[in-house]
Amino acid sequence: MDTKARNCLLQHREALEKDIKTSYIMDHMISDGVLTILEEEKVKNEPTHQRAAMLIKMILKKDNSSYKSFYYALLHEGYKDLAALLQDGIPDVCSSSGKDSVAIASYVRTVLCEGGVPQRPVVFVTRKKLVSAIQQKLFKLNGEPGWVTIYGMAGCGKSVLAAEAVRDNSLLEGCFPGGVHWVSIGKQDKSGLLMKLQNLCTRLDQDESFSRRLPLNIEEAKDRLRILMLRKHPRALLILDDVWDPWVLKAFDNQCQILLTTRDKSVTDSVMGPKYVVPVESGLGKEKGLEILSLFVNMKKADLPEQAHSIIKECKGSPLVVSLIGALLRDFPNRWEYYLRQLQNKQFKRIRKSSSYDYEALDEAMSISVEMLREDIKDYYTDLSIFQKDVKVPTKKLKTYCRSL
Numbered sequence: 001m002d003t004k005a006r007n008c009l010l011q012h013r014e015a016l017e018k019d020i021k022t023s024y025i026m027d028h029m030i031s032d033g034v035l036t037i038l039e040e041e042k043v044k045n046e047p048t049h050q051r052a053a054m055l056i057k058m059i060l061k062k063d064n065s066s067y068k069s070f071y072y073a074l075l076h077e078g079y080k081d082l083a084a085l086l087q088d089g090i091p092d093v094c095s096s097s098g099k100d101s102v103a104i105a106s107y108v109r110t111v112l113c114e115g116g117v118p119q120r121p122v123v124f125v126t127r128k129k130l131v132s133a134i135q136q137k138l139f140k141l142n143g144e145p146g147w148v149t150i151y152g153m154a155g156c157g158k159s160v161l162a163a164e165a166v167r168d169n170s171l172l173e174g175c176f177p178g179g180v181h182w183v184s185i186g187k188q189d190k191s192g193l194l195m196k197l198q199n200l201c202t203r204l205d206q207d208e209s210f211s212r213r214l215p216l217n218i219e220e221a222k223d224r225l226r227i228l229m230l231r232k233h234p235r236a237l238l239i240l241d242d243v244w245d246p247w248v249l250k251a252f253d254n255q256c257q258i259l260l261t262t263r264d265k266s267v268t269d270s271v272m273g274p275k276y277v278v279p280v281e282s283g284l285g286k287e288k289g290l291e292i293l294s295l296f297v298n299m300k301k302a303d304l305p306e307q308a309h310s311i312i313k314e315c316k317g318s319p320l321v322v323s324l325i326g327a328l329l330r331d332f333p334n335r336w337e338y339y340l341r342q343l344q345n346k347q348f349k350r351i352r353k354s355s356s357y358d359y360e361a362l363d364e365a366m367s368i369s370v371e372m373l374r375e376d377i378k379d380y381y382t383d384l385s386i387f388q389k390d391v392k393v394p395t396k397k398l399k400t401y402c403r404s405l
């Protein structure tokens with residue numbers, strides 16, 4: 001271990017020994033691979049009041065990664081003040097060391113967990129180009145207030161991409177050392193927005209050092225948020241997921257750095273400061289689609305039945321649709337042909353599965369976009385339709401229409 005780290009640990013040994021409960025801290029260190037089960041046993045065999053002392057004695061004999069793992073374990077377990085004592089001793093990152101990368105992963109996990117950033121979906125494929133496009137825009141904010149908007153249609157993967165973009169050590173350390181804070185916005189009325197803001201203020205002021213009273217209205221909440229971000233969380237990133245209304249953004253138009261996801265790219269039209277956009281227009285390619293299906297059904301890509309290829313074609317690159325079908329096929333492995341037919345016949349209601357995604361079926365996710373259209377343009381959506389929904393159409397009639405096209 002570096003002398004600097006060792007000295008820091010020795011200097012604050014007493015405070016650490018007095019306050020920490022070892023069992024959860026050791027869980028983190030074991031999962032980071034810097035502490036063994038035997039060592040854990042050894043600590044547990046000590047009388048309760050001497051366990052922390054034993055753990056620290058062990059760490060002092062270990063390397064830099066163990067120090068970092070201990071530091072992040074303290075952070076993760078809510079010993080922020082004690083972690084702060086060790087901050088100056090954190091050794092420089094050396095990416096060639098396997099254990100260091102473990103400690104980095106642990107740091108990233110802690111920051112994202114504290115900020116309420118959702119985890120990856122159970123079945124996940126990378127989308128490197130889009131992720132790095134988002135990261136580049138975030139770097140461009142350069143520590144100054146501004147907006148990065150990820151926009152695209154329902155289920156194209158915006159929220160997953162936003163979470164993935166901040167799952168990056170260099171971005172977190174370099175651009176947002178104050179952390180990241182995820183807020184799921186969704187469609188809101190005034191009282192809904194106030195509640196979101198109150199929750200966010202509580203989260204940003206957990207020790208209530210700023211105020212014990214919740215803000216009473218949106219204006220007060222906006223002021224509170226500005227001060228909290230400025231004084232308690234400088235250089236932090238707010239992530240506003242699933243924004244529908246421009247007026248909602250006024251409450252956050254507050255000299256903050258913001259990443260947001262939306263289906264409507266005009267939501268930031270009336271906010272101040274630099275704005276960058278990342279469109280999610282390209283869907284998943286065929287190979288990524290097949291990869292999702294193969295992971296869901298636990299088969300090699302080459303062994304997937306021939307319907308898999310047609311299903312991917314029908315999904316038109318939508319990660320949501322591929323994942324819905326994959327999850328259904330995991331439960332009903334004999335239904336490849338059935339789901340292919342449902343897709344071909346656009347029977348989206350039958351493609352339904354509850355998951356962490358906000359909607360259970362594709363038609364729900366899409367129809368909400370139509371509902372949100374302005375009244376005067378909503379009719380255009382159905383202008384070109386010639387038959388009522390769910391009405392049986394005789395072939396003869398259809399032929400007549402086709403002939404006249």
Ligand SMILES: Nc1ncnc2c1ncn2[C@@H]1O[C@H](COP(=O)(O)OP(=O)(O)OP(=O)(O)O)[C@@H](O)[C@H]1O
Binds near residue numbers: 121152153261358
């Ligand atoms: N990279 C990915 N790998 C695997 N599955 C993904 C990926 N991205 C998205 N999905 C699947 O698609 C679903 C929808 O993704 P996501 O919630 O990011 O869409 P969205 O664009 O934010 O939709 P909405 O406009 O409704 O908010 C996820 O729940 C997940 O199942």
Ligand SMILES: [Mg+2]
Binds near residue numbers: 159160261
């Ligand atoms: Mg979303």
